[in-house]
Amino acid sequence: MPLLVSIIVPCYNQAQYLDESLQSLLDQTYTDWECFIVNDGSPDNTKEVAQQWVAKDPRFIYLYKENGGVSSARNLGIKNSKATFILTLDADDKYEATFLEKAMAVLVTNPDIGIVSSWGRFFNTDKQLHIFKSTATSVTDFLFHNGVNNGSSLFRKVCWEQVNGYDENPENGYEDWEFYLRVCNLGWKVHIIEEVLFFYRQNIGSRSAGMNQKHNTTQKYIYLKNKDIYCTHYEALIDRFLTASDLEKAAINKFRNTIDYKLGAALLKPLRSIKWFFLKLLK
Incomplete structure (x- = not known):
């Protein structure tokens, strides 16, 4: 019997990309999932776009919260989830159609693995950009940088529970990196699928571009915490x-x-x- 996956998609001022992101979930060859679209107090038309998907497929569920950042939005979605496996996806990114199928095959046959990610490709509206090949497997790979290179991964809900979720402190702009660091410190392993199965949108206004300007401050926060x-x-x-x-x-x-x-x-x-x-x- 297939195992349920809960997919968490926070959205803040990214309604123009949301259709493309959610379509990549609808196209997944692994179909036993539920998807929480978490409107993080977005002032754009996120609600209208999300409700169209809820009407299209009952696996999509719409949640609203006051703006609090991507970590609080993910935590809310995971708290509402029914599954023992969690997939995170930002509203401007997307997955290749076989990602869930291949990632679930890894988790269900390897009890020591807590997190599964893949190689990815940066892209923007106009063109495909360069490929990134993550190599992280354990805690030492996360000491000084995000060894997974993106915030989208499939992981066991118990990992999230054991570290008390994502850090919601606004000083922690690298919440994915710090989350992986804490999870792996408990002994969980990471598996990287060596295929391009994830697509990371890169544009001038992206959250990652803004974080690069605060890199040193955020690193210090993670080290001290x-x-x-x-x-x-x-x-x-x-x-x-x-x-x-x-x-x-x-x-x-x-x-x-x-x-x-x-x-x-x-x-x-x-x-x-x-x-x-x-x-x-x-x-």
């Missing part, structure tokens, strides 16, 4: 530095300047000599 995770994985952090690219070394240097090492030292007494060596490397 999850200081215990970074301390726990200190040895892995050192190993990663020794083989890191220049870009990743720059991120680790930012971490060094952000974390309170006095607190870290109390948690890392057995690693003091390694820590000293690491700090020498970073000078």
Whole structure:
């Protein structure tokens, strides 16, 4: 018997893209799903567009809330969901028709895997852009960047429950990255399907473009909120530095300047000599 998937689609000022996004769900070869279209207090015609889809197919469900950001919209949709599997999709992105079928096949046969994503392609209204190939599998892959490269993935609802959902603090503009970091820290694995099954809209007004301007502040928030995770994985952090690219070394240097090492030292007494060596490397 097929297993139900709850799909969560937050929408704020993206009504012009919503049809294309929801059509990609209607086209899925895996058909046992429900979809919550969450109107996050959008001032555009999101309600009218969403209600057309609700009338078209009873699997679409419309929810409204006051504006609170994408994390609160996702959390609301997941709280209302009936399924044990959750798929997230932003209202301006879309999936290839076989994504759900292929991703569910991974989850139901691998109990240690909590999150499934895929390779993707950036696109805009006019053309297809470059492909991104995510490679993340565990917590160390999320220490300094979003190892999945997009916020759309299929995951077990229990993962969301175990970390108390998405962080709704407005300072956390990389809510996907931080969510994956916390989930993987519990021991859950990530599986990346090595096919282009996801399409990420990239335009000047996108939320990701705006977040790039606040990148340093958001990184600092994630480091400090999850200081215990970074301390726990200190040895892995050192190993990663020794083989890191220049870009990743720059991120680790930012971490060094952000974390309170006095607190870290109390948690890392057995690693003091390694820590000293690491700090020498970073000078």
